[in-house]
Amino acid sequence: MPPIESSRPELHKIPATVVTGFLGSGKTTLLSHLLRNAGGKRIAVIVNEFGELDVDAELVRSCQLEACEENEVVEREQGVFELANGCICCTVEEEFLPVMQKLVERRDQIDHILIETSGLALPKPLVQAFNWPDIKQFCTVDSVITVVDGPALAAGRVAHDHERIEAQRQADESLDHDPSLQELLDDQLASADLVIISKGDALDDEARRVLEQQLRGELPERVKTLWATHGEVDVAAVMGMQLASEGRADDIHTHHDDHHAHGREHHHAHDDFDSCVITLASVDSKMLVQALEQELAEQTIYRVKGFVDVGKPMRQVLHAVGNRLTHHFDRPWRSDETRQTRLVVIGKHLDRDRLQAALAEAEQHERLS
Numbered sequence: 001m002p003p004i005e006s007s008r009p010e011l012h013k014i015p016a017t018v019v020t021g022f023l024g025s026g027k028t029t030l031l032s033h034l035l036r037n038a039g040g041k042r043i044a045v046i047v048n049e050f051g052e053l054d055v056d057a058e059l060v061r062s063c064q065l066e067a068c069e070e071n072e073v074v075e076r077e078q079g080v081f082e083l084a085n086g087c088i089c090c091t092v093e094e095e096f097l098p099v100m101q102k103l104v105e106r107r108d109q110i111d112h113i114l115i116e117t118s119g120l121a122l123p124k125p126l127v128q129a130f131n132w133p134d135i136k137q138f139c140t141v142d143s144v145i146t147v148v149d150g151p152a153l154a155a156g157r158v159a160h161d162h163e164r165i166e167a168q169r170q171a172d173e174s175l176d177h178d179p180s181l182q183e184l185l186d187d188q189l190a191s192a193d194l195v196i197i198s199k200g201d202a203l204d205d206e207a208r209r210v211l212e213q214q215l216r217g218e219l220p221e222r223v224k225t226l227w228a229t230h231g232e233v234d235v236a237a238v239m240g241m242q243l244a245s246e247g248r249a250d251d252i253h254t255h256h257d258d259h260h261a262h263g264r265e266h267h268h269a270h271d272d273f274d275s276c277v278i279t280l281a282s283v284d285s286k287m288l289v290q291a292l293e294q295e296l297a298e299q300t301i302y303r304v305k306g307f308v309d310v311g312k313p314m315r316q317v318l319h320a321v322g323n324r325l326t327h328h329f330d331r332p333w334r335s336d337e338t339r340q341t342r343l344v345v346i347g348k349h350l351d352r353d354r355l356q357a358a359l360a361e362a363e364q365h366e367r368l369s
Contacts, residue, residue: 013140014103016113016130017239020123020188021147024303024321026198027116029231030147030238034114037235041111044103046096096129104138112239113139122184123191130246141245145238146192148185149321150227151202154211192223193243200227276352280341280363282311287362288318288341289325295358296323299347306343309333318343 017034021027035043103110117123123144130141149157189195195215200208208227215225226233285308292304304320314329333339341363345355 013138014107014110014113015142015240015242016115016139017142018115018117018123018126018144018245019147020117020144020191022149022185022188024305024319025147025149025152026196026228026231027147029198030145030196030228030233031114031116033232034235034239038112039235041239042109044106044110044113046099046113046115096126097132097134100129100135100139104134107138112142122187124187127191127246136246141243142239143193143241143243144191144245145194145196146188147196147198147228148189148215150197150199150208150211151324152321153197153214154203154207186218189219189223192219193241193245194238195219195223195225196228196233196238197225198228198231201229275344275346276350276355277306278341278343278345278352278356278359280309280359282309282339283341283359283362285310285316285327285362288359289327291358291361292318292320292325293323295355296320296325299351299355300349301345301347303346304343306341308341308343309339 019027019030031045035045103113115126117126123146127141127144130136130139197208197211197215203211212225219225226237288308295301296304302321304318304325306318308316308318308327310316312329313332315331315333316327317330318327319325343359
């Protein structure tokens with residue numbers, strides 16, 4: 001596709017906010033909040049998620065097309081541009097450029113682009129892609145935001161003390177380059193212009209002070225931190241930073257770069273994760289939660305996310321990260337969709353048959369009752 005001639009002055013490039021962060025850190029909650037409070041801006045959304053069931057894309061789509069109808073979107077039936085499953089770092093040239101070219105063709109209808117990367121993706125290659133001629137003349141990276149889970153970091157998870165996960169990884173002799181979760185988060189922080197600490201309402205003042213001090217010791221002085229409470233932040237502080245982050249992308253140094261510099265095989269973090277989708281009929285919510293809690297305790301499961309049919313008019317959304325499991329009703333089931341329970345499970349060495357059998361107990365209980 002030949003480059004498209006630009007009629008926009010340099011100062012009027014479409015700004016793009018890149019939101020990155022580990023699994024369950026709160027990225028989708030942040031995007032939904034930004035969409036609800038866009039102030040009339042026309043937003044295009046790109047969602048890239050790891051796993052067979054793109055729960056995040058569905059949640060963002062629900063917000064954009066139902067709860068946020070005041071926001072005009074690009075292609076109302078396809079307002080969320082979803083990249084293929086997998087790491088943006090792997091697919092960026094094949095997947096990202098065509099999607100951005102579609103947005104560029106509709107640039108007069110777009111005020112801002114929001115990009116949610118997979119929790120397993122490295123943001124640096126994505127930011128570098130904004131230097132490609134077909135993108136650079138029309139779009140710029142307003143900022144790169146890394147979302148971190150405040151309570152998890154405060155408890156030594158995700159950023160620190162992953163002995164059990166690291167031991168399992170080190171025991172896998174088939175991996176030449178096995179980045180730790182710490183390295184992955186380090187690389188996401190290295191690319192950040194702003195770090196949002198989510199779930200601040202779950203920490204007391206002292207814990208917040210200690211965590212913020214810890215992050216300040218790991219971040220360059222130019223990178224600011226911002227607390228999110230109940231998933232909400234000051235939108236003006238997040239969108240409109242005008243940093244043109246693609247200009248410094250080549251200067252970002254990451255663990256990923258070190259592995260390449262030493263001639264090691266190119267191997268991405270998502271290669272070390274398994275994912276599967278568990279599909280069930282209507283279930284007993286309490287029994288499903290109990291079965292999941294048992295599996296979370298006995299298998300190496302990093303994340304569970306999906307939709308649950310509990311036999312009621314409302315659809316239930318379920319999230320589990322580490323040992324923390326939450327669920328809530330988000331909207332009524334639509335007449336044109338199949339009512340069923342579908343959960344994506346991400347972990348290491350998953351026993352899918354065991355998961356299916358354990359969770360099916362909730363389904364069987366529902367049928368017998």
